[in-house]
Amino acid sequence: MAKSWTPTSWRQHDAAQQPQWPDMAAVDAALKQVAGYPPLVFAGEARSLQAALAQVAAGNAFLLQAGDCAESFEEFSANNIREKLRVILQMAIVLTYSMGVPVVKVGRMAGQFAKPRSSDMEKVGSLEIPSFRGHIVNDASPTQAARIPNPERLVQAYHQSASTLNLLRAFTKGGFADLNRVHAWTQEFVGASPEGQRYEQLAREIDMAMGFMRACGVDTENNSTLHEVDVYTSHEALILGYEEALTRQDSLTGEWYDCSAHMLWIGERTRQLDGAHVEFLRGVGNPIGCKIGPSATPEWVIELCEKLNPAQIPGRLTLISRMGADKVEDALRPLLRAVRDSGHPVVWACDPMHGNTVTAPNGRKTRDFEDIVTEIAGFVRAHNAEGTWPGGIHVELTGDDVTECTGGGHSVSNEDLDERYQTICDPRLNGRQSIDLAFRVAELIRTANA
Numbered sequence: 067m068a069k070s071w072t073p074t075s076w077r078q079h080d081a082a083q084q085p086q087w088p089d090m091a092a093v094d095a096a097l098k099q100v101a102g103y104p105p106l107v108f109a110g111e112a113r114s115l116q117a118a119l120a121q122v123a124a125g126n127a128f129l130l131q132a133g134d135c136a137e138s139f140e141e142f143s144a145n146n147i148r149e150k151l152r153v154i155l156q157m158a159i160v161l162t163y164s165m166g167v168p169v170v171k172v173g174r175m176a177g178q179f180a181k182p183r184s185s186d187m188e189k190v191g192s193l194e195i196p197s198f199r200g201h202i203v204n205d206a207s208p209t210q211a212a213r214i215p216n217p218e219r220l221v222q223a224y225h226q227s228a229s230t231l232n233l234l235r236a237f238t239k240g241g242f243a244d245l246n247r248v249h250a251w252t253q254e255f256v257g258a259s260p261e262g263q264r265y266e267q268l269a270r271e272i273d274m275a276m277g278f279m280r281a282c283g284v285d286t287e288n289n290s291t292l293h294e295v296d297v298y299t300s301h302e303a304l305i306l307g308y309e310e311a312l313t314r315q316d317s318l319t320g321e322w323y324d325c326s327a328h329m330l331w332i333g334e335r336t337r338q339l340d341g342a343h344v345e346f347l348r349g350v351g352n353p354i355g356c357k358i359g360p361s362a363t364p365e366w367v368i369e370l371c372e373k374l375n376p377a378q379i380p381g382r383l384t385l386i387s388r389m390g391a392d393k394v395e396d397a398l399r400p401l402l403r404a405v406r407d408s409g410h411p412v413v414w415a416c417d418p419m420h421g422n423t424v425t426a427p428n429g430r431k432t433r434d435f436e437d438i439v440t441e442i443a444g445f446v447r448a449h450n451a452e453g454t455w456p457g458g459i460h461v462e463l464t465g466d467d468v469t470e471c472t473g474g475g476h477s478v479s480n481e482d483l484d485e486r487y488q489t490i491c492d493p494r495l496n497g498r499q500s501i502d503l504a505f506r507v508a509e510l511i512r513t514a515n516a
């Protein structure tokens with residue numbers, strides 16, 4: 067029998083990757099403030115997402131989880147949010163239209179601020195300073211002072227999440243996401259490119275289909291499914307004090323929900339079975355995820371499923387594999403087999419980013435577009451071989467014309483990386499690479515199921 071859970075029971079477990087706050091009284095004061103604020107999302111919405119993910123687990127839908135590696139306090143604007151949403155909607159259209167299944171859209175947005183680090187300290191020239199841990203903790207500037215964790219940032223993260231979510235809700239329900247506007251989602255720099263042209267062709271076909279439906283007497287004007295979309299929010303539940311402060315009891319069911327986002331996930335560095343992150347997330351009612359790297363064994367994955375989803379609720383648990391292009395097929399197959407045979411109804415998603423990060427000659431962290439596609443191809447092959455559903459992708463992207471990942475139709479080279487390298491953490495796909503990826507993914511899955 068599992069031990070009883072409370073929103074604070076994680077405090078009895080080792081919590082990896084927590085900031086070294088210099089003043090705990092100030093942290094407690096900040097968290098008390100956040101705990102007094104309204105929830106950002108409602109339990110009913112988290113349940114709707116779980117129901118949608120249950121369809122993914124059953125092989126009837128596809129998950130697109132995408133957004134920044136780390137949201138920034140500085141790059142916080144309507145433009146920035148809109149451009150990210152635009153590219154997510156475009157990718158979703160490509161996937162839906164090409165695969166013929168619903169696409170569940172989840173942003174790494176409105177709360178994706180905290181970053182785990184492989185090392186506590188970073189070397190900058192001859193200086194050793196604390197690592198950057200995301201804007202919810204400290205600042206990215208390479209100075210000792212900037213890297214001191216500042217608890218006021220916990221409160222700022224809440225406010226930025228609230229504004230971002232507010233705009234997302236406005237855009238997705240207020241007409242921006244209308245299927246009649248599929249053409250308008252294309253950004254200028256994408257429009258003339260081959261990927262942009264391919265998207266335009268698809269958008270024209272959607273126009274024709276809408277016209278066809280109208281001609282057949284379908285009322286496309288008043289059908290809300292054609293004018294509105296659901297875009298859910300998610301982030302890595304890393305700073306557990308912050309997550310605890312936003313964990314509230316649902317008045318309808320009496321269950322606890324982490325109301326900082328619809329979906330929360332556990333990162334590769336904090337997935338210890340007896341650790342605080344697994345303890346915390348096992349007790350909240352939200353759909354949850356866990357990153358799974360190449361060191362995971364079948365026994366460990368089954369134990370994880372038992373801990374996080376003992377009742378085997380479909381849609382509750384998403385396993386996000388991030389193996390690396392060269393390892394994914396061999397590493398994943400035994401895990402798929404074990405989970406399949408255990409009867410656990412998980413969503414399997416592929417994060418093709420975090421196992422493929424390399425350092426370019428100029429010192430920039432980058433990822434090559436072909437490695438990203440290769441990992442997804444291996445992921446799809448592994449599922450095909452085991453008779454399981456390659457349920458989705460989890461990617462880091464931006465709508466903007468950045469030069470952070472190499473390759474793709476536009477062919478960003480190592481030499482181009484300095485041009486518009488804007489991420490505050492990991493390299494993201496730009497708008498063109500993202501759309502290109504959506505077409506490639508749809509082809510991979512279509513071919514596998516042909």
Ligand code: PEP
Pocket residue numbers: 135182302332333334335357358388420492
């Ligand atoms: C991330 O998603 O940004 C991340 C740090 O991933 P992982 O935990 O898989 O390394």
Ligand code: CO
Pocket residue numbers: 135136420462491492
């Ligand atoms: Co990342």
